[in-house]
Amino acid sequence: MKTETIQLAGDVPGNHIELRVLRFAGKDEKAVSAYLQSSLHGSELPGQAALHFLLPMLEKAGREGRIAGDITIVPQANPVGSAQWLSHQHLGRFEFFSSGNFNRSFPLLDTFDTSGLVPLDGPKSLAERLKAQLLRLALPHDIVLDLHCDDESENYLYIHQAFLPEMYDLAAALGSTAILSWNSTADAAFEEACAHPVLQLPEGKRDMTRRAVTTVEFRGLNDVDIATGKADAEGLYRFLVHRGVVSDPAVTLTVDFKGPVTPLENVEMVRAPQGGMILFHVNIGDEVAAGAKLVTVVTVPGDPSGDITLTAPQAGRILTRRSHRYTRRGDDLLKLLGSKRSEQARPGSLEA
Numbered sequence: 090m091k092t093e094t095i096q097l098a099g100d101v102p103g104n105h106i107e108l109r110v111l112r113f114a115g116k117d118e119k120a121v122s123a124y125l126q127s128s129l130h131g132s133e134l135p136g137q138a139a140l141h142f143l144l145p146m147l148e149k150a151g152r153e154g155r156i157a158g159d160i161t162i163v164p165q166a167n168p169v170g171s172a173q174w175l176s177h178q179h180l181g182r183f184e185f186f187s188s189g190n191f192n193r194s195f196p197l198l199d200t201f202d203t204s205g206l207v208p209l210d211g212p213k214s215l216a217e218r219l220k221a222q223l224l225r226l227a228l229p230h231d232i233v234l235d236l237h238c239d240d241e242s243e244n245y246l247y248i249h250q251a252f253l254p255e256m257y258d259l260a261a262a263l264g265s266t267a268i269l270s271w272n273s274t275a276d277a278a279f280e281e282a283c284a285h286p287v288l289q290l291p292e293g294k295r296d297m298t299r300r301a302v303t304t305v306e307f308r309g310l311n312d313v314d315i316a317t318g319k320a321d322a323e324g325l326y327r328f329l330v331h332r333g334v335v336s337d338p339a340v341t342l343t344v345d346f347k348g349p350v351t352p353l354e355n356v357e358m359v360r361a362p363q364g365g366m367i368l369f370h371v372n373i374g375d376e377v378a379a380g381a382k383l384v385t386v387v388t389v390p391g392d393p394s395g396d397i398t399l400t401a402p403q404a405g406r407i408l409t410r411r412s413h414r415y416t417r418r419g420d421d422l423l424k425l426l427g428s429k430r431s432e433q434a435r436p437g438s439l440e441a
């Protein structure tokens with residue numbers, strides 16, 4: 090394994106960030122290559138834990154000459170977001186300077202040629218230069234896994250519809266409970282930026298059996314522990330072996346994903362009509378009937394007449410809940426996977 094440290098100058102003199110890039114050179118230039126990154130949202134650590142335990146497995150494979158395809162890993166993809174603390178709290182999702190979501194507004198290229206992207210020392214903000222650099226690192230690979238997590242959540246994947254059904258193997262390898270499929274835009278999330286050049290190719294030339302591009306939602310913010318990290322590392326390793334990036338005769342994968350594949354428009358985003366305390370009636374993984382109580386927002390503590398109880402717009406499965414228990418008016422409370430289009434459906438990514 091080779092470690093490369095890429096330095097990006099800050100936007101004012103006297104400071105910089107460092108991006109740590111870990112590379113394994115494959116023995117077979119025809120083998121599938123893979124790029125994995127974690128913590129683009131700085132406070133999302135389950136993927137970082139998975140990579141922490143995956144790397145020794147890959148180093149062992151490297152020592153034994155079993156790395157077939159090139160592998161590039163960036164365990165901490167966003168040193169800017171990792172360093173954002175305010176009033177003793179870590180805030181890694183939105184950039185302090187612009188309030189922009191770190192996983193939106195990536196450049197959408199029509200080809201795999203990255204020469205037009207802003208260079209490391211170009212006249213753009215650090216966040217824009219970082220996005221360009223991550224894209225330069227990722228795009229040469231057949232497989233791009235961007236490891237994130239939700240608030241409180243099941244283990245699920247975002248996948249563009251064009252990459253299905255070929256990517257059911259990833260869902261099987263990771264034990265994902267659901268796939269959220271999209272086909273229009275994801276507001277130029279990293280995943281969309283990596284899928285975009287593939288989708289510009291004619292259908293017959295996309296070579297989808299080699300490719301995988303996804304946002305992995307490795308459960309919730311607090312699902313960071315040794316056992317889960319090791320299990321997720323084994324899942325990622327199983328997938329890499331299945332795709333021939335690493336060879337390991339001891340590892341096999343049965344592609345038996347049976348979870349729902351839910352178009353984004355069928356996801357019910359339940360939002361708070363007013364601000365207040367959140368009292369959930371359901372937990373993640375629950376199957377609910379249409380009309381079932383989901384959550385009560387307490388707007389006047391001590392006075393039940395101020396309670397607002399929200400019910401399921403359609404039957405489905407509770408995929409995620411917010412991890413906080415105090416909401417603002419209009420904010421997301423939970424995601425319910427339905428089987429028909431949500432009346433609230435709108436184009437683009439599900440949340441801010």
Ligand SMILES: [Zn+2]
Nearest residue numbers: 130133237238
């Ligand atoms: Zn994220």
